[in-house]
Amino acid sequence: MEFYELFYDWVPKWVRLSFLTLTYTLLLIANGVYPGNIIAASSNLGVYTEPYIASYNAVYIGIALGFLISFRIRSRFTNKGLLLFSLVMLLLTNVVCTSTNSPELTVLTCLVLGATKVPGVVELFFRWLNIWSKNQDTSKLYPFVYFSALGGIYANAWLTAQIAYRYDWRYANIILLVLILFSIIGTILFAEAHPLKHKVPLYQMDWTGLVLLASACMLLNYVIVYSKVEDGLVSDKIKAAIFVLTICFLLFIKRELRLKRPLLDLNFFKLPSFRLGLFLFFLIGIFTPLTLQNTFTFSGLKYENISTWEVALFMIPGIFAGATICYYWYYRSYSPHLLIIIGFSLGVCHYAIMYHNYGVNFAMQQFWVPSILKGMSLSILFTSIGLYFTHGHTLPNVLAVVGAGILIRSFLGTGVFTSIYTYFLYAQKIRHLEYLSGLIDANVFQSDKFQAPGVYTDTIQLQASLNAAKEITGDMVILGILIIIFLTIRLLYLYNKRLRPFHTVQIWD
Numbered sequence: 100m101e102f103y104e105l106f107y108d109w110v111p112k113w114v115r116l117s118f119l120t121l122t123y124t125l126l127l128i129a130n131g132v133y134p135g136n137i138i139a140a141s142s143n144l145g146v147y148t149e150p151y152i153a154s155y156n157a158v159y160i161g162i163a164l165g166f167l168i169s170f171r172i173r174s175r176f177t178n179k180g181l182l183l184f185s186l187v188m189l190l191l192t193n194v195v196c197t198s199t200n201s202p203e204l205t206v207l208t209c210l211v212l213g214a215t216k217v218p219g220v221v222e223l224f225f226r227w228l229n230i231w232s233k234n235q236d237t238s239k240l241y242p243f244v245y246f247s248a249l250g251g252i253y254a255n256a257w258l259t260a261q262i263a264y265r266y267d268w269r270y271a272n273i274i275l276l277v278l279i280l281f282s283i284i285g286t287i288l289f290a291e292a293h294p295l296k297h298k299v300p301l302y303q304m305d306w307t308g309l310v311l312l313a314s315a316c317m318l319l320n321y322v323i324v325y326s327k328v329e330d331g332l333v334s335d336k337i338k339a340a341i342f343v344l345t346i347c348f349l350l351f352i353k354r355e356l357r358l359k360r361p362l363l364d365l366n367f368f369k370l371p372s373f374r375l376g377l378f379l380f381f382l383i384g385i386f387t388p389l390t391l392q393n394t395f396t397f398s399g400l401k402y403e404n405i406s407t408w409e410v411a412l413f414m415i416p417g418i419f420a421g422a423t424i425c426y427y428w429y430y431r432s433y434s435p436h437l438l439i440i441i442g443f444s445l446g447v448c449h450y451a452i453m454y455h456n457y458g459v460n461f462a463m464q465q466f467w468v469p470s471i472l473k474g475m476s477l478s479i480l481f482t483s484i485g486l487y488f489t490h491g492h493t494l495p496n497v498l499a500v501v502g503a504g505i506l507i508r509s510f511l512g513t514g515v516f517t518s519i520y521t522y523f524l525y526a527q528k529i530r531h532l533e534y535l536s537g538l539i540d541a542n543v544f545q546s547d548k549f550q551a552p553g554v555y556t557d558t559i560q561l562q563a564s565l566n567a568a569k570e571i572t573g574d575m576v577i578l579g580i581l582i583i584i585f586l587t588i589r590l591l592y593l594y595n596k597r598l599r600p601f602h603t604v605q606i607w608d
Contacts, residue, residue, distance in 0.1 A: 103293035105178055105226055110289045118289060119230075122186070122282040123223045126216050128251040129189055129275050130158045131196035131209045135260035135408050136268035143268060150202030153324045154209040159509035160316045161213020162220075164309060166502030167362050169221050170495050174299035178222050179292040185219025186286060188212070190279045197272040210317065221498065238429035238486055242422035245481045249474070250415045257408040264405050308362040311351040316506070318344035323514040327521055363499055373500065376488030377507050379439065382582060383480050384512025385575055386446040386473060390520040391568050395457060398564040410466045417474025421445075424475070425482040435483050436590045440583055442479035447579035449473040450572050457569045481508075520571060527567035535559040 106115050132140075132154040141148045173181065192212035196205050224244070232239040259271040318340045329337050355361040367373045389411065396402040396410060421442075428438050452469040488504050489497050536559065 103178060104291065105182075105222070106289050107291045114289065116230075118282070118285045119223060119226055121278065122182075122219070122285070123227065124247060124251055125275070125279055125282055126185065126189065126220050126223065127248045128255045129193060129216075129279060130155065131193050131212050132158070132205065133255060133259040133271065134252075135256035135258065135404070136263035136271060138404050139260075139263035139268040144200055144202075146202050147328065149324050149328055150206060153320050154196075154202075154206045156320045156324065156510050156514055157206050157210040157317065158213040159505060160313070160320065161210045161215075162217055163213075163316075163502045163506035163510065164313055165214040165217025166221075166505060167312075167499050168304060168309065169217050169498045169502075171299055171301065171304055172218055173221065174295075174297075175301055176218075177292045177295060179286065179290040181218035182222050182290060183283065183286050185216050185222075186279060186283045188215035189219075190276060190283065193272060193276055193279065197269050197276070206317075210313070237489070239426065241482045241485055242425040242478070245478055245485075246418055246422040249418045249477055249481065253408075253411045253414055253418075257405075257412050260405045260408040264403070303360055305354070305358055305360065305362040308351055308354050308358070311347045311354065312362065315344045315347040315351060316510070318347070320510070320514070323518045326518060327525070363503060364496065367496075367500060367503070370491075372487060372490060376484060376504065379480075379484045380488065380504050380508035381512040381515075382443075383477070383484070383508055384514075384516035385578065386449070386476055386480070387513045388517040388520055390517055390524070391572055391575075392453070394524055394564060394568045395453070395461075399457065399561060399568075400461060406463070410463060410470065413467050413470030414474030414477070417471035417476075418478045419474075420471070421475035421478025422482065425479055429486070434590070435487055436586070436593065438479060438483040439487065440586045440590065442476050442483060443579060443583050443586065445472050445476035445479065447576055447583065449476060450576045450579065454569060454572045454576060457565045457572070484508075523571050524564075524567050527570055528563045531563035531566045532559065535563060 132151050134155065137148055137151045137155075141151055176184075189212065192208050192215070195208045196212075199205060199208070224240075227243070228235055228237065228240050231243060259268070262268070262271040262274075322337055322340050322344070326337060332338060352365070355363060355365050392410070393407055396407045402410070425438065429435070449469045449472040452472070456465065456469075485504065489500055492500050
């Protein structure tokens with residue numbers, strides 16, 4: 100991989116920084132489908148929300164696949180060509196997502212969008228790395244990256260919800276299309292193309308393995324999203340999807356073990372940091388979904404969609420605080436293992452506060468403290484686990500490692516726990532409804548005396564939803580405490596062996 104300066108010499112610094120900020124933010128948040136207007140889009144088109152949830156997951160599947168092949172792609176094409184390609188594809192795929200009425204086409208387009216945005220993300224990542232650290236220390240850049248990504252996602256969700264409520268859900272997409280067009284024009288004017296001295300051919304890439312992995316992930320995406328709609332394993336479609344994805348995944352593993360240049364080197368799994376990093380990325384999915392909070396705000400507090408995403412905005416100060424803590428934590432070379440424990444502890448505190456405050460009298464201002472704690476938790480966990488996960492890998496390997504991490508963190512972990520939350524919310528609500536209905540039958544005269552039957556029915560449905568959310572939140576607190584105990588024991592074990600944890604990450608080793 101060859102590195103050159105991106106801009107012409109005559110481009111002023113303020114123009115460079117403005118261009119990098121705008122373009123990098125767009126590459127991070129322009130996903131074709133946005134959580135803030137999913138409800139508006141599905142209602143407008145008369146379809147279920149599941150295809151759009153699957154489309155959102157497909158973006159991260161595409162990003163993970165794109166990282167697996169990004170090193171070879173960067174060794175074949177120029178930096179300007181790759182950035183321009185990513186932005187043009189970002190524009191075209193967003194146009195398709197905005198204009199199409201086909202949910203299936205949206206899912207496929209989002210997969211392509213995620214894969215094709217990666218060359219541009221990698222190119223601008225290295226530009227920002229040179230700005231933040233002259234010795235390419237990623238611990239100085241990661242806090243900025245995750246503040247931009249997490250903060251941008253929640254701000255974008257609130258903005259798209261506002262525009263969808265006041266005008267139309269497509270207007271937000273059109274605004275992003277205009278901004279992407281500005282970035283394309285800026286790339287043409289300001290970026291300089293440097294011919295590569297050594298071009299790596301693409302025929303040695305494992306395209307078959309890429310197709311097998313993509314097929315397995317998309318089928319898993321279908322199973323995770325549609326299990327509730329299709330009634331889980333009762334559905335023949337779900338059982339067929341599980342069977343086919345298992346075959347695709349096993350064929351992928353068999354192929355990777357036999358190839359000289361595999362798509363994903365399975366020897367990574369021999370590294371303790373890689374195995375533990377994947378496991379911790381999966382556990383982040385406990386805190387990432389907004390399923391429990393949305394159930395509380397929608398069913399309990401009767402918030403509209405825009406108010407729900409306004410509550411999500413409260414996490415942004417916490418995300419900024421977490422990014423600041425991470426920056427100075429690694430600057431002072433403190434233990435990264437302790438920082439991971441702190442991140443999980445903050446997530447548990449968020450759930451513990453919400454557990455004790457489920458009720459219809461909960462005001463919006465009371466979301467500030469738990470939301471800030473959750474934002475800090477996500478920012479710290481994304482940064483610290485990301486640095487721990489990529490530590491020790493050389494540049495040719497680190498991009499593939501990042502792809503594997505994104506696949507687990509942003510798709511599998513979040514998708515699995517969202518599906519678990521959704522299922523148990525439904526199951527526990529039914530159980531509480533049956534119990535409360537029995538109390539009505541036992542006290543029919545008392546219930547009729549104080550309330551009309553319809554009002555009483557609404558009341559017990561509300562109580563059932565809140566009780567179900569509270570039970571699951573309590574279970575997550577217990578699970579979080581067990582994770583903290585496990586990580587604490589592991590930290591004590593490392594110090595007993597007198598192993599000094601790393602504090603910086605050099606990607607140029």
